Amino acid sequence: MSGRTVVIGAGLGGLAAAVRLAAAGREVTVVEGREAPGGCCGTAQVGPYRFDTGPSVLTMPGVLADVFGAAGEEMDSWLPLRRLDPSYRLSYHDGSRLDVLPDADAMAEQVREVCGPDEAARYLRFRTLLGELFATEWPAFIDRDMTSLRDLARPYALLRLASLGGFRRLDRLVRSHLTDERLIQAHTFQSLYVGLSPRRALGIYAVIAHMDTVGGVFFPERGGMYAVPRALAALAEKKGAAFRYGVRATKVEADGSGVTGVRLETGERLDARHVVVACDLPRAHADGLLPEAARDWRLRRPRFSPSCLVMHFGLDRQLPGRAHHTLHFGERWGASFTALDRGLPQPDPSILVTHPVSDTGAAPQGHTTLSVLEPMPNLASGDRDPALGDRLRERLLARLAELGYGDLSGSLRLVQDPRTWEREGHSAGTPFALDHRFTQTAWFRPSGAARRVPRLHFAGMHTAPGVGVPPVLVSGRLAARRILADRR
Structure with missing residues (x-):
């Protein structure tokens, strides 16, 4: 007996599950409270400018291609991507800079020029370590269902991770291999x-540095990052999934045998054999x-993870010579993290500037867009002073002027901050869900399946594997696989 599957939430996790289920011939209905797909991977139009309001960094395109492949489609036909060159430009307070390049020899040459030949040799050895960590960790703990404790019991993989330093603190692991502070920051x-x-993250999260500094960073050739959910939703529809936009699910109904249906805010009830909840999990409870x-x-x-302040600007000029992603490091590296850990604004934050110059449809000809992200406390840990956001916005405008972006105070803009995220349904006012301390990692993260409610599954950032575009896509695949394996 298969029956209908209702997917609640048309973010990347829900869409990944819907595509796979629909492609397998299952009846699928996706319920999304907003008027369009995307969830956290959203878009906004302000005047003549279009902004990506979600993730700006896309790594591991093979995970995304696998969703299309599961439906018998080639990703390039739906969503052509280009590799960014450089992946990031790292700009340091002393005036030096480092372009992160995925090619090993080219990156080693960059390190040699900036940090010296001895550090370049150390970098190449460390790069090999990153690959070994990734090769051990991805198949055993990230790309694997963690709904049962026995899924965590992989002695060889755990011993291998321990021998590679995966259970040391990330900062100590990296410092045991690299000595130049700039290169350490580039990998932490x-x-x-x-x-x-x-200083708090485990060394296993060095795999993220592998994903973007070794694997590379990508960007859709057309339509910005929002092209990703748009393509996935179109693919799911092609395979037979039905979408209900602009209506909220209010209740997952269940009896002793498991889920039976989903009640909508309109009063309508959708019969369901399986349900995938792919939205903010604490808020759903x-x-x-x-x-x-x-x-x-x-x-x-x-x-919860820290939140962020994001300022999107529409500029009536261009910024020649700027990289797609530039990370401007603050001078007070350690103090900034200490403040954030305490729920305080960073005294000297590092900021990520995204300049999607290749997204030609985001701005009129001769114009461009700019998005700037600064980490800040979430609403569960930080000061809820309503004036804090205004102060940080003014400080960020001044910082951008100092960095050579000009006076942006009069530019058309869109601002997102913890209160924005809270209004959009994100618990604690953070779009980054739960943090990844050990007790919220792998099996210790909220389960992908409800143990006491059969046929109720979860996908998205709040369940394993966790935060980021590739892990969220994996969570959708895992939910779909459990449903397809259910023969009851």
Whole structure:
């Protein structure tokens, strides 16, 4: 017996599940409260400018291509991508800079020019270590279902990770191989992607540095990052999935045998044999969307990632010579992380500037867009002073002027901050979900399946594998695989 699957949420996790289920011949209905797909991977139009309002860094395109492949399609026909060159430009407070290039020899040459020949040799050895960590960790713990404790029991992989330094702190692991502070920062800033400072994150998260510094960073040739969910939704529809936009699911109904249906805010009820909840999980529990029996002990005391301030600018000029992604490091590296750990604004933040010059449809001819991200405390840990956002915005404008971007105070802009994220349904006002401390990693992260409510599954950032475009896509694949394997 198959029956209908209702997917709640048309973000990347929900779309990945919907594509796979529909391609397998299952009846699928996707319910999305917004008027379009995307979830966190959204878009906004302000005047003549279009902005990506979600992730700006796309790594591991093979994971995305696998979703299209599961439907018998070639990704390039739907979503052609280009590799960014450089992946990042790293700009340091002393005036030096380092372009991150995926080619080993080219990157080693960059390191040799900036940090010296001895550090270049150390870098190549460290790059090999990153590959070994990734080769061990990805198949054993990231690209694998963690709904059962026995899935964590992989002695060889655990021993191998330990021998490679995966259970040391990330900062100490990297410093044991590299000595130049600039190169250390280049391989530890990624810990913020999992909501932790390099001093608190485990060494296993060095695999993120492997994903973007070795594997490369990509970008859609047309339509910006929002082209990703748009293509996935179109593919799911082609394979037979039905989409209900602009309507919220209010209750997942279940009886003793498992889920039976989904109630919508219109009062309509959708019969369902399986349900995939692919939205903010703590909010789903708090709002009563989920049955009481679906509660997960792992969410009793959730620890959330920091949030961010993002300012999107529409410029009536261009910025020649700028890289697609530039990370401007602050001078007070350690103090900034200490402040963020304490729920305080960073005194000297490192900021990520995205200049998608290849996204020609985002701005009129001769114009361009710019998006700037600064980490800041979430609303669960930080000061809820409503004036804080204004102060940080003014400081960021001044910082951008100092960095050579000009006076942007009069430019058309769109601002996102923790209060924005909270209004959009993100718990604690952060779009980065739960952080990835050890007790919220792998099996210890909220389960992908409700143990006491059969046929209720979860996808997205709040469940394993976790935050980031590739892990979220994997979560959708895992949910679909469990459903397709259910022969009851």
